[in-house]
Amino acid sequence: MTAQLDINQLLDELETGLRRILEERNVTEPAVIGIRTGGVWLADVLSKRLGIDQAFGELDISFYRDDFSRIGLNPKVKPSSLPFDTEGRDIILIDDVIMSGRTIRAAMNEIFDYGRPASIILATLIDLGARELPIQPDVAGRVLSLDAHQRVKLRGPDPLRIELQETGQ
C-alpha cells in the first residue's frame, strides 16, 4: 500500500518558515545548497519560490560519510558543485528527510572545506525524529513518526511527490 502526502502543503510550510527565519536573522543574500538527490530537487523549487537568482549548489556527501569504515565507498558518487564562494555566505542547506542527523553532519563538514560560511540554516521537508546526533532543522515541512514497517521517500524531480510506503513486515 502506498499513501501520499501533499507535497505543496509541505513546500508552503518550508517557504513560510524560511522567509520568517531569513527576516529574523536579517539575511538578505542567502546561497542555497541541496544534498543529493532529493535535496537538490527541493533546492531548485525553493530557490524559485524565494526568488533567489543565485544558482544553487549541489552536494554529494559520499566522501564525508561516517560509515566508510563499515560499507566502503558509494560507487555512484557524483561531483559536488558549488557555483559560489561559501566564505562568509549565509547558507540555506536543504535535504528531503532528516533522521539520524549523520548526513547533515557530513554535509556541514564538506561545506566548510569550501570556506567558512557566515551561517547555515537547515531546512528539511520531513523530520522523522530518531536523531543520533545533536542536529535539528531550523524549518521542517512536516514532523512524522513512522512505524517500523513504514518508509517515506521523495520522488522527482517532475512531478515532485512524497511516497509513504508500507513494507508489510
Add this chain to the structure above:
Amino acid sequence: MTAHDPSPHHLQLTRDGQLRHFLTLDGLDRDLLTDILDTADSFIEVGERTIKKVPLLRGRTVVNLFFESSTRTRSTFELAAKRLSADVLNLDISTSATSKGESLSDTLLNLEAMASDMFVVRHSQSGAPHFIAESVTPGVAIINAGDGRHAHPTQAMLDMLTIRQHKQRFDGLKVAIVGDVLHSRVARSQIRALNVLGAEEVRVIAPGTLLPKDVESLGCTVEYDMEKGMKDLDVVIMLRLQKERMEGALLPSEREFYRLYGLNREKLALAHPECIVMHPGPINRGVEIESAVADGPQSVILNQVTNGIAIRMAVMSMAMGGQVAERQQKAERAKA
C-alpha cells in the same frame, strides 16, 4: 572472469564485485572501469577546492613501496593519499639482483608489523604486486604502481580519464600507441583498457624490434609506417623511448628513430584535426616528440598529470572501501 564473478579466488575483487586490490586491468569489466573514471571525476572537483582534502582514509597508513625509482608516479600517489587524509610513508628500496624474493618477504613482514593499511608497489619484476597481494595480511590493500613489463594500471586509467574528458566517449575512437611498446607496461594496460571501454580501433605504431611477439593478441592492429598510421586518429599516445632498457641493437640510432617514429607537427597534421596528443612522461624532447607538439594546442600531457592524482585517489579509496566492507561482512557472518 568478470568483475561480478562471485569467485572468492578473484584476488582483486570482493565477493560482491568491489575492488579490494588494484593489480591489473585483466578481469575488470567495463562497469567497474567506468565506476573508477566516474569516482575520479568527483575527486577532480575536490582538487579545485580551497581545502583539497576529504576524510575517507583518515587514520589509515599508506606505504609507498618503490623498488624502482620514479618521481611523478610516486609523488602523485603520495599527494593522492594525503588528499584522502591518510598518513603516508615513502620507502625507496633498490633491489639487490640476487635476493629479490627474500628481501620482498622480509620487507613486507616488517611493514605489516607497523600496521599499514595499504601498499603502493612499484617493482622491476613483473608480478611482484600480485605476489604481495597473495601473501599479505587480510585487510591490507595492494595497489600496483608499475611492475616490470607487465602492467601499470593507474597510468592507463588516468589516460582513459584524459581521453574521456576530451572526447566524452570511447565508442568510435581511433587510438594509436607509438614507440617502444616492447618495454612498456603502460602500453599493455592501455590496450586492455581501450578494448574494455569500447574504443573502435587500437593501433600500435612501432618498428618490429620494439614490438612484443604476441602484440596483436593484446587486442590491437599493427602499423610499421607512422605516416600511414596517423590517418584518422582521434588520440595519439607517445611512449617514452626507454633508453635504460635498450640492450643490443634494437635501434639504429636515436636520430633515425626520431625521423621515423618521432611525433612532429608534420606527422600530427596527418591525424584528425582534433586529435589529442598524450605522453605518460617523462618526455624526451627531440627523441620521441617535438617540443612544439609537446607544448602545442593539441597536447594534453599536463592534464594527464592532474588526472593522475584523481585516478589514484579513486583507486585507493575504492580498494580500501572494498577491504573494510569485506572485513565488516566477515565479522557479521561470524556473529550470525
